[in-house]
Amino acid sequence: MPAIPALLRPRPLVLTLCSALLASAVAAPPALADPTPQAKSWKVSGPPGSPTAVVALDPTDGRPTLAVRRGDRTVLEPSPVGLVTERADFTKELTFTGRSDRKVAGSYTSTTGKSERRTVDMTESRFRFRTAAGARVDLVTRVARDGVAYRYVLPRDEGDVLSEASAFTLPTGTDAVIGKYRPDNELLFSRYASATQPTTGTYMMQALFNTPGGQALIAESDVNGSYSGAHLTHEEGSPTYKVALWNDEPVQVPDGSALTTPWRAVITGDLATVTESTFVDDLAPPSRVRDTSWIKPGPALWTWLAGGKEAGQSLEAQKKYVDYAAERGWPYEVVDAGWYYKPGEWDVIDPDWQTNNWMPELVRYAAAKGVKIQVWLHYTLLTDPAEREKWLSTLERWGVKGVKIDFMDSESQERMRWYDDVLEATARHHLMVNFHGSTIPKGLQRTWPQVMTFEGVGGEEKRTNTAEHLAALPFTRNVIGSMDFTPGAFHRPYRPNVNSDAGELGLTVLYESGIQNLAGTPESYDARPEARRYLEQLPARWEHTRLLTGDPGRSAVLARQAPDGRWFIGGTFAGAAQTVDVPMRLGSGRWLVETVTDGPSGLVRAPHVVRGGDTLAVPVIADGGFAAVACRWWQGRTSCDS
Template identity: 30%
Template sequence: MKISFSVLLLCLNAALFSQEYHLSGPNKKLQLTVNLVYGKLVYSVDYEGVTLIDKAPLGFSSNEGDLTQNLTFVEAQQNELSKSYTQEKIKQSQIDYKANTLRYTVRNSENKEFSILFRVSDNDIAFRYEIPKWGDTRAIVLEEEVTGFSFPQETTSFLSNVMRPMTGFARTAPSYESAYTADKPIAEQTASGGYVFPALYKVKDEYWVLLSETGVRSLYPASHLSAYQDGTFYIEFPNQKENNGYGSSSAQLGLPGITPWRTLTVGKSLKPVVETTIPWNVVEPLYEPSQDYEYGKGSWSWIIWQDASMNYEDQKAYVDLAAAMDFKYILIDAWWDERIGYERMKELIDYAASKDVGVFLWYNSNGIVNDAFQTPLNKMNTSIERKKEMKWLQEAGVKGLKVDFFGGDKQETMRLYEDILSDANDYGLMIIFHGTTLPRGWERMYPNFVGSEAVVASEMLVFVEDVRKKEPYNATFHPFIRNAVASMEFGGVVLNDYLNRGNKSGQKRLTTDAFQLATGVLFQNPVQMFALTPNNLKDAPQFELDFLKELPTTWDEIRFIDGYPGKFSVLARRNGDTWYVAGVNAESESKKLNLDLSFLAEKTASLINDDKDGDTFTKEIKIPKNGKLKLTIQSGGGFVIVNE
């Protein structure tokens, strides 16, 4: 057999410059392609044969070598993965995860190797870098990643920009409190500071891609997306100016070492995006819980009654509110140490316990990284003070803490998060973070973690008129983006007409009661502090209070029903045998829906909805035999259906 020189040269070029591997999910719709082309590593993502990400770059540079170019192929190993687990704190309690895996290994010109481990399931891709020990080198500074996401030019996006460091209240930014924009062409996403995770993209008018990261802990900084650059969004490390310049913005990695997982959720509808569990599928618990933590609803004076409520009598009134509503907890916010004091706080904790109400106490995380001045201060930022304080908290009977004002994503800050969580578990304390980063798999990694803010949350409704006007608009994003990848402690469900103690004038609420109740279902967090006030026990309709008394905060299943970010959202959650279907409308006109509720066909249910005047009502309904239910949501309104 004769082989021409040109054919031989072509074969040699293919072997030298390209080593291509394909990996599909179990149902074959989602396909990953990995190439090593001209010494650079790239990947592509196709769904149903349509390219959604094309030749996006991979690799990194470090103080011990450049792993972005002049790479050669070493080996590739494929395998299958199947695991089942239970997780009470997320959107679904029982998870079966099946994926096909590829470990793709390359080396640079200095014979330094690294691998990328990919996992591809039916609608999700997760990947991370794995770096072995390089000779005698035991640690590296990973200075930059070239990890990118390259979308078709006509793609639109739903992104939230990174807040400028050392801005905002008491120089505590960034804290993931920028709103999302809807359907913006990617070429226009040029914010100099980049964009936070998660990020949602609409590709070719019918496909959706949700990007995020998970598995971030003390061993790596949290990252974000760059501004759009030449067709690609790149992974970027934190701004060096964060946290007053303290700490490195790079990653200090011991060898052998791994990076966090970057995740892509892909679908032809928003259903896979809403229902994904990929942030938790690829991580494992880091320690055992010291006790069985209990989840539930709580009352919270500060959100409506503000700083003036930080006194013994007002907090006692909120304990009574929690008890009357069958809530498990009360959150006592800033200044409690100065205005109530440790001795009387112990009395208040005992009083709450007599009412079967547990106490969460607020703490300032600050040491020297910003100017937040609220107390208790300097109790959480060092190991000695933290353990001393937590010993008192355990002895006093406190159930959990809300720790606030972090303002940064550096590895040093990730270490502080982890230290607080680990120490708190030793003392039987749950942790909520505010003024904070996105939790990245933390519900599974840290057994006593029970939620983070990381959103334009309820406090901004009080402080900013524009946020009140855009409350429905902002709310429609969260099931598809922020709350799709992590628990979200929003602190909402306001039943006051005005967002203040007097409830007669001032910051007027612009949404209906049904809207507020619906967000109690739409926004998921295992411990959720609601914005009720003691006067609501008398001035709110009894059916609304009864609904909130029964509303769960943990769920067994989630289903996407309908919606579009920035316009409206409808989803269903199941707790035990009871389904809750909830929706809100951000559009300027009422919206007529034809909902597919086949899983409730012929069942009787209670409906809470608004009439055309915005007045909230309740009535009993029966879901038709075909499961199709016609329903109208008012502008700025919402609805909830609960099967009986």
């Protein structure tokens, strides 16, 4: 997988209050040459520059397939589609009965993510099929500039879903960046020279393939309690990755109910297109939260890796962390496990936690210093509706602004129903959410904008992370939504870039999270004044994201634009020390770029004046990285914070 620099293209962003309310508006597309019901293959084309989806029926056994192409190049070979229910097999012996097309277009805003303003421009085609016995299924496809997606729509009374035939067959010459599957989605990503190489087993959905037709990232969107989450299965030597449902359990469909499944998606294009894509969110239902004015992203001082369990049970320790967050200008402090347990015990809830607790005092103390409090909860506290209401209403009354909910460790249909209930309740109580031990975003941040981030990643807490894993995440897990990696733990001896403080600093920008939980100790920040200075400048959200250069599993450099117009840049690299040529695709004119790199005696900040489009040479140490901030230059300007 050779290094591929990002090719940045201007993207029109037109947003008004009216257009934001029309995010799912549809209009009839120009008339398409539709084949007769006897035809065996049909193309779906999107806006200019889009890939093409090809839906087909095998003429011998009526098996449906879907392929993806870019021009004359193959992204996906004809891949199985279909599903099996209790009452019908929709994977073979199907007959095509019709097709309809429409445009899906509009715009919306996002409280988190790579950009605030989003545009949607897709072509949707609905293919209608029936079995010999008369059972019906619709295959709905969507094609956009950055992807292809499909889902199934079943009429009433087809029974539970037993399995899907859905799969992705890669062309010869494809390599892969992929990770094994576990219910918490926290295993490592690795790079393979061939997509057939990974051993037989289960893999995470966010798998990246470099095909002859371009990059292809597998994903899903619009998963809720009507379905379970999915992962991939693969047999060594095979070019096909199959979609598997949770524990192969049937998806329960209430008697007499219709069913619309989640989207199966392929984000595709060059590396920049995939990395910058919002396709997973674009496919998701619009926001269910009408008033989002209370939802405020921003950096947080997270005290777990800094202070552990003891800090979680100490009001005085938490006040000191609040003081430090206030000094840095960070808007949040996160109190982790321990605060509602009996003093000195770590698995026993204090029965008087509502009345005999120091949290209200901490919230008042923090508020006086301009800092808001978020708290950790074990998900089992929120399973019973009455208990859930007691916990969330009490936290809202105290003035807590967010909850970090942990240890779900399942993507079953039952657990997805739990997510539905908790998302509705936290929105009603104006509590922002950080899910840990969790599923991955799957479009939920568009539908429920109070969700600031998900873990679902092998993050800073892990002791087994590799430099390869760090350089894979911007192209895999973080593409599909916010990722709570919890960077900034300079004091941790287990991080793969332990010798590169500049690399650790760069992760705070390279990895997007609505709440960027900074995991270091105050002492570690004070010992690194250049890192502390940089972290004090982190904005609450991003306006735009651009890939400057990268090679999945080996290197990644991203630039993210703050609301004030400055660009923050983070880079990570696996391998030997090197000098990296970074294209400064930030816009025309002159820019002052302040780089923070590793020096013999610590972090070194250096100014550079470059023109937009120039290449900047940046030194990085082995398995290291760098951070930078860029601002408009004028004569005499020497710093981006002046």
